[in-house]
Amino acid sequence: MTRPxxxxxxxxxxxxxxxxxxxxxxFGIPGGAIMPFYDALYEFRDTLRHVLCRHEQGAGHAAxxxxxxxxxVGVCIxxxxxxxxxxxxxxxxxxxxxxxxxxxxGQVPSALLGTDAFQEVDIxxxxxxxxxxxxxxxxxxxxxxxxxxxxxxxxSGRPGPVLIDVTKDAQQERVVPDWEIAYDxxxxxxxxxxxxxxxxxxxxxxxxxxxxxxxILAGQGIIQAGAQQELITFAEQTxxxxxxxxxxxxxxxxxxxxxLGMAGMHGWAHVNRAIQRCDLLLxxxxxxxxxxxxxxxxxxxxxxxxxxxxxxxxxxxxxxxxIGIVGDARRVLRALIERTPPRDTAQWRxxxxxxxxEHPPKSYRWERATAGSLSPSEVYSSLRRAIxxxxxxxxxxxxxxxxxxxxxxxxxxxxRSHLTSGGSGTxxxxxxxxxxxxxxxxxxxxWVIVGDGGFQMTNQELATIAQEDVVNIKIAIVNxxxxxxxxxxxxxxxxxxxxxxxxxSPSFARLTEAYGMRGMTVTEPHEVAGAIxxxxxxxxxxVIDFQVEREANVFPIVPQGREIGDMMLSxxxxxxxxADASSNGVGR
Amino acid sequence: MTPASVAxxxxxxxxxxxxxxxxxxxxxxxxxLLRRHGCTLVALGFGPSDxxxxxxxxxxxxxxxGPRVAQQLGRLVDVISATDTTRPLxxxxxxxxxxxxxxxxxxxxxxxxxxx
Numbered sequence: 001m002t003r004p005x006x007x008x009x010x011x012x013x014x015x016x017x018x019x020x021x022x023x024x025x026x027f028g029i030p031g032g033a034i035m036p037f038y039d040a041l042y043e044f045r046d047t048l049r050h051v052l053c054r055h056e057q058g059a060g061h062a063a064x065x066x067x068x069x070x071x072x073v074g075v076c077i078x079x080x081x082x083x084x085x086x087x088x089x090x091x092x093x094x095x096x097x098x099x100x101x102x103x104x105x106g107q108v109p110s111a112l113l114g115t116d117a118f119q120e121v122d123i124x125x126x127x128x129x130x131x132x133x134x135x136x137x138x139x140x141x142x143x144x145x146x147x148x149x150x151x152x153x154x155x156s157g158r159p160g161p162v163l164i165d166v167t168k169d170a171q172q173e174r175v176v177p178d179w180e181i182a183y184d185x186x187x188x189x190x191x192x193x194x195x196x197x198x199x200x201x202x203x204x205x206x207x208x209x210x211x212x213x214x215x216i217l218a219g220q221g222i223i224q225a226g227a228q229q230e231l232i233t234f235a236e237q238t239x240x241x242x243x244x245x246x247x248x249x250x251x252x253x254x255x256x257x258x259x260l261g262m263a264g265m266h267g268w269a270h271v272n273r274a275i276q277r278c279d280l281l282l283x284x285x286x287x288x289x290x291x292x293x294x295x296x297x298x299x300x301x302x303x304x305x306x307x308x309x310x311x312x313x314x315x316x317x318x319x320x321x322x323i324g325i326v327g328d329a330r331r332v333l334r335a336l337i338e339r340t341p342p343r344d345t346a347q348w349r350x351x352x353x354x355x356x357x358e359h360p361p362k363s364y365r366w367e368r369a370t371a372g373s374l375s376p377s378e379v380y381s382s383l384r385r386a387i388x389x390x391x392x393x394x395x396x397x398x399x400x401x402x403x404x405x406x407x408x409x410x411x412x413x414x415x416r417s418h419l420t421s422g423g424s425g426t427x428x429x430x431x432x433x434x435x436x437x438x439x440x441x442x443x444x445x446x447w448v449i450v451g452d453g454g455f456q457m458t459n460q461e462l463a464t465i466a467q468e469d470v471v472n473i474k475i476a477i478v479n480x481x482x483x484x485x486x487x488x489x490x491x492x493x494x495x496x497x498x499x500x501x502x503x504x505s506p507s508f509a510r511l512t513e514a515y516g517m518r519g520m521t522v523t524e525p526h527e528v529a530g531a532i533x534x535x536x537x538x539x540x541x542x543v544i545d546f547q548v549e550r551e552a553n554v555f556p557i558v559p560q561g562r563e564i565g566d567m568m569l570s571x572x573x574x575x576x577x578x579a580d581a582s583s584n585g586v587g588r
Numbered sequence: 589m590t591p592a593s594v595a596x597x598x599x600x601x602x603x604x605x606x607x608x609x610x611x612x613x614x615x616x617x618x619x620x621l622l623r624r625h626g627c628t629l630v631a632l633g634f635g636p637s638d639x640x641x642x643x644x645x646x647x648x649x650x651x652x653x654g655p656r657v658a659q660q661l662g663r664l665v666d667v668i669s670a671t672d673t674t675r676p677l678x679x680x681x682x683x684x685x686x687x688x689x690x691x692x693x694x695x696x697x698x699x700x701x702x703x704x
Contacts (some may be wrong), residue, residue: 046667124613128620137610153665186642187609187668313663317656 004267008498011138011171016103017147018048022177023075025049025066025439026104029061029267031079033117034106051439051468060090060430061458065099065436067094068419069394071226072210073154074436077104081119083166084380088126089426091161095424097247098220100159102150110138110167120544124165132160140173148181155191157310188531191310193327196335200325202571204282204306205339207323211280213348214240215303217263217292220247221285221310223415228252231284234337239345241352243271245286247422249412260352264292265558266404269359272556274562275300275350284308285329285430288318290463298563308332316369359569361408374525376402376548382528383447383476385412386536392444394419394437398430398454400485402478404554429435429456435461438470441495443450445472452479452505462515465541473541476532477508480550488553492568513542516573518545601630602654603646606661607668614666618645621660627651644667666669 008016018026028036028050041050053059056078063074078087084105094101108117124134131152135146139450143166150162168324180573208214222231228251231395235242235258252259261268263275275281281303286292288307293299296319307314307321308329315324327330387410395410397403397420412418420435421429428448438446443516454475465473487501512519518538522545535542556567592607615634622629631648649657654672661670 125616128613128616134613185609185665188665311663313660316659580697 006177007174009036009040009171010137010143010166010175011036012043012171013140013143013175014147014166014171015040015044015048015325016074016177017144019044020332021073021147021151023048023073023141025051026075026077026078027051027053027060027066027436028104029053029056029079029083030084031106033080033108033168034077034083034104034171035079036168037077037104037166039107040171043527045056049439051435051464053432053435053464055088055247055458057428058101058435058461058464059091060087060460061426061429061432062202062436062439062464063103064090064094064097064099064429065396065419065433066173066440067099067101068097068433069416069437071224071416072100072440073151074099074101075104076101079106079119080088080123083119083122084121084123085126087123088130091127091163092130092426093421093424093426093429094133094161097421098159098224099161099461100154101161102154103163105162105163105165106171107136107165107167109169111169112483113138113167124163126345126574127161127163130161131163134163135165137164137166137170138161140170140175141178143170144177144179145181145184149183149185150536152183153185153188157188157192171275191312191326194326196327196331197325199331199507200323201335201339204322204325204336206318207304207306208238208240208340210283210315211276211304212345213351214238214280214345214527215274215278216242217275217281217283217286218242218244218248218251219284220245221308221329222248222251224286224311225285225329225331226415227328227333230330230337231334232256234333234340234471237337237342239343239344239349240282241274241349241432243274243535244265245289245292246407246420247417248286248378249407250415251285253413254411255413260356262407264289264564265294266554266556266563267410268356268361268555269569270355270559272350272357273359276302276304276563277351277355277567280306280501281306282306282308283321284333287311287312287314287412288488289316291422292564294558294562294564294566298565301563316449321368323448373549374523374547376405376480376546377409377553378525378528379476379478379546380405382524382532383446383449384410385527386438386532387447390488393417393447394441394444395447396420396434396437397431397448398450399425399427400451400454400483401480401488401554402449402451402484403479404485408554421458424458427451427454430454431458432461434462434473434475435465435468435470438465438472442472445474448473448475450475451484452476452481452508453483453504455508456503456505459511460544462512462517466516471540475541475543477543477545479505479547480552481547482503482550485554487551488557491551492554493555495560508543508545516586523547544571599650600675601650602652602657602659602672602674603648604654604661605673606645606647606670607637608643608645608664609666609668610636610643614643614664617664617666618647619660620635621651621664622657623646623650625652625657625660627657651702654655657693
């Protein structure tokens with residue numbers, strides 16, 4: 001690929017650097033300060049696919065969707081100034097959800113830096129707190145090392161976003177690139193390479209042997225470490241039931257007998273109660289987010305807590321663990337599998353089953369839809385039936401009620417099959433992220449579930465989907481005419497004062513048709529299954545506007561700041577704390 | 589179980605010694621992280637260390653726990669080490685009475701400052 005003696009422009013070096021990182025697709029929009037790169041890209045158009053998005057935010061989320069679906073680094077690119085600032089939201093999203101992306105931005109010529117030049121924004125400064133690392137490159141000679149470091153830092157340890165800001169003159173400068181690169185990262189250690197703390201591992205093994213009511217909390221760290229098989233082996237060997245976080249959906253197959261489901265603010269009652277009841281909590285690859293823990297000081301209050309995380313800075317940050325282990329989930333699990341003798345937890349599992357029977361998920365899953373209207377449950381149960389046991393489906397959700405219903409009501413079995421914006425809660429994530437996922441998994445079907453609020457935030461990317469002839473995206477809008485989650489909080493906690501949450505929308509089906517794609521509207525329960533089937537069979541991407549019951553709620557809900565045992569199961573039961581009836585008064 | 593930092597006294601000062609890779613933005617990230625954790629800087633000293641391309645900062649701040657901030661600083665790619673050098677029994681008002689930080693360049697080292 002390289003002819004060392006030949007001079008190359010910085011822009012050409014950038015393209016070559018991307019190819020050396022095995023990048024196949026990049027998402028972006030050109031503009032003044034990044035034009036030299038785009039000019040060089042013309043030579044590479046057969047090997048480096050560029051997807052022209054309609055908004056840089058879309059490009060950023062598409063890079064995230066690509067990264068999350070594939071496990072590889074996603075790449076987005078924008079010009080300086082507004083192009084760069086439009087990437088801020090996806091960069092923040094990637095930061096919060098530990099998604100490996102490299103964001104490349106053009107910058108004004110170095111001679112103009114600091115002069116408030118046209119389209120000059122200090123994007124490295126703006127993104128300082130939300131990037132794992134950032135580079136401002138003013139010399140083409142630095143580009144090979146910077147790109148190599150950026151991809152390495154983004155993908156290693158705890159993954160995250162890295163920004164490369166390249167001045168226009170650095171893109172134009174001609175140098176002979178030196179690809180014999182040594183990283184210049186004296187402060188950085190890939191936590192995956194750190195030696196394990198064997199003493200801590202031994203203590204965990206002793207705790208597992210002694211525990212009567214152990215529980216595993218599995219987070220995204222399992223998925224990022226590729227440790228699903230190890231988790232299954234470990235759980236089966238020790239018979240410890242498994243609960244997951246939102247991002248942990250898919251880390252452990254939910255059709256497994258040891259799977260309990262999702263924990264947290266909208267977790268199932270029996271899951272949250274099991275957490276409050278257990279005497280040993282093994283958190284593997286989750287950061288104890290407040291949406292999982294509720295009031296942190298009360299989380300798993302009876303348990304000895306073990307926290308395994310790739311990021312040392314997470315240990316003790318939100319919840320103090322009795323034992324913290326820094327390490328890659330797969331390595332730690334392998335070490336535990338080797339050392340933990342098989343055991344059983346029959347009594348404990350019976351107890352958990354009893355918890356599940358007392359408050360079976362179905363019993364409070366739905367408020368009854370008013371006569372003649374379509375309940376969201378119809379949409380989810382039809383989707384669940386349609387997906388069935390298929391392994392060629394990914395589901396991308398946006399943020400809000402529809403997201404929580406999807407997390408609760410679909411069955412998650414496979415890592416990287418559930419893509420959503422968790423930590424950042426970015427409405428507008430789903431459609432562009434689905435575009436990225438569709439390119440990462442072209443032979444699979446990408447189902448998008450999105451609300452009518454989020455759909456309107458980034459649906460300009462339908463034009464990108466149409467132009468790129470992406471045919472494997474099926475979008476289900478759960479349209480209730482409200483910013484539903486906010487409305488739900490207003491209903492439950494603010495005396496139904498619906499301040500600024502009512503939405504009126506255009507015909508989404510006709511809007512979709514205007515983009516040259518197939519659009520459908522569904523208002524009747526009996527139409528749901530047929531529409532999903534038609535969408536699946538249609539050769540092309542589709543939008544179905546499911547106009548559902550307007551004021552359906554997500555239950556259970558743990559009001560913010562409460563302990564996760566304090567679940568509301570219906571709108572009438574004002575913050576009812578569930579007494580753990582079957583535990584001889586040892587509950588709350 | 590709540591992290592100790594939550595109960596940490598907001599007016600207690602802490603001093604960290606941070607070594608960092610010399611590159612544009614490295615100190616910004618350190619200072620930015622302090623701000624993000626609600627710290628107010630009371631003293632800041634910065635200068636070269638004995639090693640090439642490695643700088644050394646000593647930061648004194650109020651508003652968050654020293655060990656916690658040191659732990660979070662470890663997450664920064666350019667931070668080589670972050671050590672809490674707060675003296676355990678320092679009076680709460682110590683920071684304002686401490687002699688300003690002297691970088692290694694002028695010959696003083698850690699712990700030479702006087703507590704009142």
